[in-house]
Amino acid sequence: MRLAFIGVKGGSGKTTLALHTSLYLSKKFRVLYVDKDVNSWGSLHLNFRGKGFLDYCKHGGDTSNFYEERGQLGIIKFFSGISDYDALREGIDRDKIQELIEIYRKYHVLVVDYGDTFVTNTEFSRSEFSGYNEAFRDSQKSLITVSDPLPSDIKENLNETRRYADETDQPVMAFVINLVPPLPDELELANRRKREVESECGCRVFVIPFIEDLFNYRRIPEIKEIEEILPFMRFVEERIK
Template sequence: MRLGFYNLQGGTGKTTIAGNIAYYLSDKAKTIYVDCDIYAGSGAILFGLENAQHTLNSYLSGNSGLNDSINHYRDLAVIVSDSTPNAFNTDIDQKRLLELIETLNENYDIVILDLPPNITEGNLLFSSLNLEEKVVSKMIVVAEDSIPGIANTLKTIELLYALDIDVVGVIVNKYRDITNFEEVLEDVMAVLPYDEKVELQWVEAVPIIEKKSKFSRELSYLAEDLAEVYIQKDLAALRALKLAKELKEIGLKKVDEEE
């Protein structure tokens, strides 16, 4: 299952939410988090991997292999983007990017894609428009509790529908009772409060979901709901398909041997 987190607007908290949910789910299924923001990703800071030699950038440029590019934070597999100015030297190989996602999808139960804001070169949203299967199978939109934030969220949802990408729902983040988002947003799956403790995770390189706070509690509830309502169902279907494929391959091999 490939689950993306997105908004056209930057700074809504996509990385905080995507990274923390990925970490939570890694205790339940084989999970990998991929920071797809090639030029301005911050996932490396969240997981204390700023000095990682092998990144998504070095992989796309052909300087790193896949196995080298996968780091780990406890049980969670992590592919980070380059957090230094050297990121701007990345040569994006679109085919290599698509092959990466396909390989991860075959080897992990859950692939969490932390997508860059705006519409940038190499954005996975547009990488599969001519393919039979979407690169991102499900999308969660992360909104910010502000008037521009809600306006950009509506634009984001409209874009995703136009691209025929399944929107699971909207997370309203940094809630401070600023907007009446209930009047304009549908499918709000969680409202996460503004919490100054979230800033500490970037200093300590420890996901906020490990700490005791109202934010982490609400985020844990959301992650648990995702695991129960969406992920378990999809995992059962995917595992059944994989088993059927393996049985078919065994059957074909047996026929060849008999011939």
């Protein structure tokens, strides 16, 4: 199964949710966290310092520069930083895609953290996704959109989710309204928006309040079952076949 975490803005909590979901699912499945965020925040929080898959494609070297196994959890880091943006216009050589596929085969679940949806529109990303589809024709694929609670951002995320879902023929598993101020009026407003999104998106919608412990974290050394995000992670787990 391939779960893609997408969203139009940085700072909405996509990486936080993708990481915690990866760690939570790795208790039961072999999970590969695929860090396709150009800033590589997820890899940084996991203390993985490899140069990334793009550097490996350009300069060769050892797979340890972009891939690491940690028991049930694997990590693939794609990029080194903002300087990699220009290279996203180019596709990936088929032999390098095949190397990725051989790693993917070791895992039951791929959690793909796109950082922002710009990355999904690049030739580099399209070639990886095309290679995945060729190798895993019957694979279950789903999108999870993460938005902050601003109405304009929710609307933009809905539009972008529809575009990407139609373009890639992937269903939307869930839409998360994240970082909601933990005040009664704000939570009530977010829950009204939740009902609106459910009617427009036709998927399960979660409202998650701002959680200081998650906002202030620097690294994730172990699984933390934080009460506010457990319903979301359990929902995802129940849909893995």
